[in-house]
Amino acid sequence: MRDPILTVSGLKKSFDLSQPFVTRLMKGGERRYVHAVDGVDFSIERGTTLSLVGESGCGKSTVAKLLMGLTRPTGGSIRFDGHELAGIRAGQPSVVRRRMQMIFQDPYASLNPRWRVARIIGEPMKSFATHPDPVARRKEVDRLLEFVGLSAADGEKFPHEFSGGQRQRISIARAISTKPEFLVCDEPTSALDVSVQAQILNLMRELQKELGLTYLFISHDLAVVNYISDQIGVMYLGRLVELASAERIFSTPQHPYTRLLLETVPDITMAHRDMDRPAGEVPNPITPPPGCHFNPRCPLVNDRCRAEAPAFRVHGDAQVRCHAVQEGRSDPKKLRKVG
Amino acid sequence: MALLSVENLTVAFPGRRGSVNAIEDVSLSISPGEILGMVGESGAGKSMTGAAIIGLIEPPGRIVKGGILLEGQRIDTLRPEEMRRIRGRRIGAIFQDPLTSLNPVLTVGEQLIETIQTHLRLSKAEARERAIDWLRRVGIPAPEARIDTYPHQYSGGMRQRVVIALALCAEPRLVIADEPTTALDVSVQAQIIALLRKLARETGVAVILVTHDMGVIAETADRVAVMYAGRIVEVGPVAEVLTAPRHPYTRGLMASIPRIGARPDVLPQIEGAMPRPDARPGGCAFAPRCPHRMDICGHTRPDLNGGATLSVACHLTEEVPA
Ligand SMILES: Nc1ncnc2c1ncn2[C@@H]1O[C@H](COP(=O)(O)OP(=O)(O)O)[C@@H](O)[C@H]1O
Numbered sequence: 001m002r003d004p005i006l007t008v009s010g011l012k013k014s015f016d017l018s019q020p021f022v023t024r025l026m027k028g029g030e031r032r033y034v035h036a037v038d039g040v041d042f043s044i045e046r047g048t049t050l051s052l053v054g055e056s057g058c059g060k061s062t063v064a065k066l067l068m069g070l071t072r073p074t075g076g077s078i079r080f081d082g083h084e085l086a087g088i089r090a091g092q093p094s095v096v097r098r099r100m101q102m103i104f105q106d107p108y109a110s111l112n113p114r115w116r117v118a119r120i121i122g123e124p125m126k127s128f129a130t131h132p133d134p135v136a137r138r139k140e141v142d143r144l145l146e147f148v149g150l151s152a153a154d155g156e157k158f159p160h161e162f163s164g165g166q167r168q169r170i171s172i173a174r175a176i177s178t179k180p181e182f183l184v185c186d187e188p189t190s191a192l193d194v195s196v197q198a199q200i201l202n203l204m205r206e207l208q209k210e211l212g213l214t215y216l217f218i219s220h221d222l223a224v225v226n227y228i229s230d231q232i233g234v235m236y237l238g239r240l241v242e243l244a245s246a247e248r249i250f251s252t253p254q255h256p257y258t259r260l261l262l263e264t265v266p267d268i269t270m271a272h273r274d275m276d277r278p279a280g281e282v283p284n285p286i287t288p289p290p291g292c293h294f295n296p297r298c299p300l301v302n303d304r305c306r307a308e309a310p311a312f313r314v315h316g317d318a319q320v321r322c323h324a325v326q327e328g329r330s331d332p333k334k335l336r337k338v339g
Numbered sequence: 340m341a342l343l344s345v346e347n348l349t350v351a352f353p354g355r356r357g358s359v360n361a362i363e364d365v366s367l368s369i370s371p372g373e374i375l376g377m378v379g380e381s382g383a384g385k386s387m388t389g390a391a392i393i394g395l396i397e398p399p400g401r402i403v404k405g406g407i408l409l410e411g412q413r414i415d416t417l418r419p420e421e422m423r424r425i426r427g428r429r430i431g432a433i434f435q436d437p438l439t440s441l442n443p444v445l446t447v448g449e450q451l452i453e454t455i456q457t458h459l460r461l462s463k464a465e466a467r468e469r470a471i472d473w474l475r476r477v478g479i480p481a482p483e484a485r486i487d488t489y490p491h492q493y494s495g496g497m498r499q500r501v502v503i504a505l506a507l508c509a510e511p512r513l514v515i516a517d518e519p520t521t522a523l524d525v526s527v528q529a530q531i532i533a534l535l536r537k538l539a540r541e542t543g544v545a546v547i548l549v550t551h552d553m554g555v556i557a558e559t560a561d562r563v564a565v566m567y568a569g570r571i572v573e574v575g576p577v578a579e580v581l582t583a584p585r586h587p588y589t590r591g592l593m594a595s596i597p598r599i600g601a602r603p604d605v606l607p608q609i610e611g612a613m614p615r616p617d618a619r620p621g622g623c624a625f626a627p628r629c630p631h632r633m634d635i636c637g638h639t640r641p642d643l644n645g646g647a648t649l650s651v652a653c654h655l656t657e658e659v660p661a
Pocket residue numbers: 015034035036054055056057058059060061062063285
């Protein structure tokens with residue numbers, strides 16, 4: 001990669017779900033952890049978009065929170081433009097933090113309902129002191145409102161006076177108010193209707209071009225990810241199983257889970273495919289299967305897959321975590337259907 | 340004869356400035372074994388239409404115009420206890436969150452057996468056999484063992500399968516499924532869609548499938564009704580509506596859906612937003628956003644007109660019959 005702005009390596013986060021120590025002493029019971037993020041590696045080229053896709057619970061939002069310093073990693077490193085972030089205490093604002101902002105899925109929950117929109121958008125400029133003067137700050141707020149397709153007069157209103165799509169525009173204005181270089185977008189259009197989603201996705205692409213932003217984009221919708229991404233990482237139970245360019249993921253998916261995901265996207269071409277096969281569901285993340293996490297659902301499974309976790313290896317111009325791919329026993333042509 | 344026909348149905352809620360119509364002049368019909376998709380953005384009136392059909396409009400909302408006929412019988416004027424008998428026995432329901440349909444303190448078997456015995460004349464042992472049979476049909480592995488377990492012991496996808504069994508076990512003629520796959524992951528959603536389609540084929544039950552997801556409609560439905568601002572703007576065979584939409588709203592909606600395989604620089608988008616029920620313009624509710632707006636659209640509301648299979652509510656298509 002020529003100029004990565006962000007490089008994540010061996011990133012891990014586990015949550016301790018055990019009963020308190022005393023309860024465990026009296027009632028027995030073991031320590032239980034959920035390995036929400038279990039060794040994730042990727043880098044993002046400046047000015048591009050890397051998307052993380054995967055089913056709910058695979059660890060996407062936890063990666064987002066780790067990058068934003070909202071929760072501390074259990075292990076691994078996060079390097080942003082040469083600065084190591086993994087050691088910084090959670091929540092601590094720093095010069096780097098101003099350069100990274102986040103947009104959330106729920107534009108209702110992420111805006112303070114009692115503040116006027118101008119105050120919401122101006123808040124980061126105040127706390128990071130990029131615009132300490134209130135008059136200059138208000139001028140900048142008005143400019144931002146128009147930039148994201150609202151009007152300066154909207155600054156006087158409260159969040160409840162806006163539709164879902166307009167609220168997401170407000171969140172975007174707030175996120176770009178400190179002139180960040182990097183935006184983490186956690187399912188920013190998942191709560192919106194498709195016609196509104198198109199407006200927001202177009203706005204995000206426009207902002208990227210105009211401001212040179214880098215995005216980490218999170219979604220469970222492969223078609224959305226296809227539109228917005230340069231690189232796509234597919235996650236399964238805390239691990240990346242495949243990472244490649246958007247073109248590659250869709251034209252020649254390699255990991256059996258990537259293929260399953262692509263096959264199960266509802267298709268507006270009305271193929272009426274027969275999908276009621278036992279393709280299974282994501283297992284409980286507290287007790288993931290040994291070896292490759294995907295092995296109970298995998299049509300290519302063998303004894304090695306059940307015992308030994310595959311490494312994340314370069315294969316062609318993708319990175320894939322799969323014994324079958326690495327051993328050359330995953331010819332997509334021979335494999336008519338996964339599942 | 341249509342299994343269900345809804346005619347000019349209007350549901351109103353009292354508002355601060357007079358009564359507000361949640362849905363207006365909704366007319367549709369469905370034949371036995373048919374899957375009718377209802378699609379549209381949130382607030383368009385899909386759930387309200389479904390709620391009116393099963394007699395579960397939340398007061399103070401009420402039907403102020405039109406009617407609902409099930410197998411020729413008027414059901415919108417029935418007393419609540421009569422309607423309760425129809426629900427379950429002749430009309431089943433599946434909702435987005437499986438937990439709203441399941442009782443957490445009863446086993447899956449107890450719930451199925453109770454529903455079966457309420458509506459069908461079967462002994463306890465026969466009802467239990469029937470319940471196991473339904474669990475097998477909806478794809479629950481080892482149903483003989485799992486029948487005596489509780490809903491929380493099932494995964495999300497398996498729970499929705501149980502809800503489907505519960506909706507179908509009294510052998511209704513019609514099922515209203517309101518966003519049945521929205522809470523599920525894509526790989527599970529695909530399995531539930533296929534299951535619904537298979538069961539409709541096998542049992543001849545008709546399904547009204549409410550969803551905001553055009554992909555789900557495409558994979559499941561035979562016909563689709565597109566709703567906008569409380570009205571049906573286009574209805575017809577899925578293949579026709581999705582590949583050659585006539586109404587400018589349907590066209591805009593279809594174009595704005597990102598697709599796998601295409602990577603345009605800009606997604607076609609419809610400007611603006613759907614008006615709230617108390618702020619709908621006179622004339623066609625889509626007119627302010629419509630790229631083909633004509634003078635008449637500003638003051639005259641277009642009726643749903645068309646041929647035997649496809650109908651569109653648009654002044655443009657009125658002039659150029661398809
Ligand atoms: N604060 C937390 N405490 C305990 N478990 C958590 C916490 N946050 C997330 N998890 C668990 O970590 C896993 C990954 O969650 P998340 O990152 O939210 O997934 P995704 O965003 O892909 O749906 C899930 O099993 C989730 O239940």
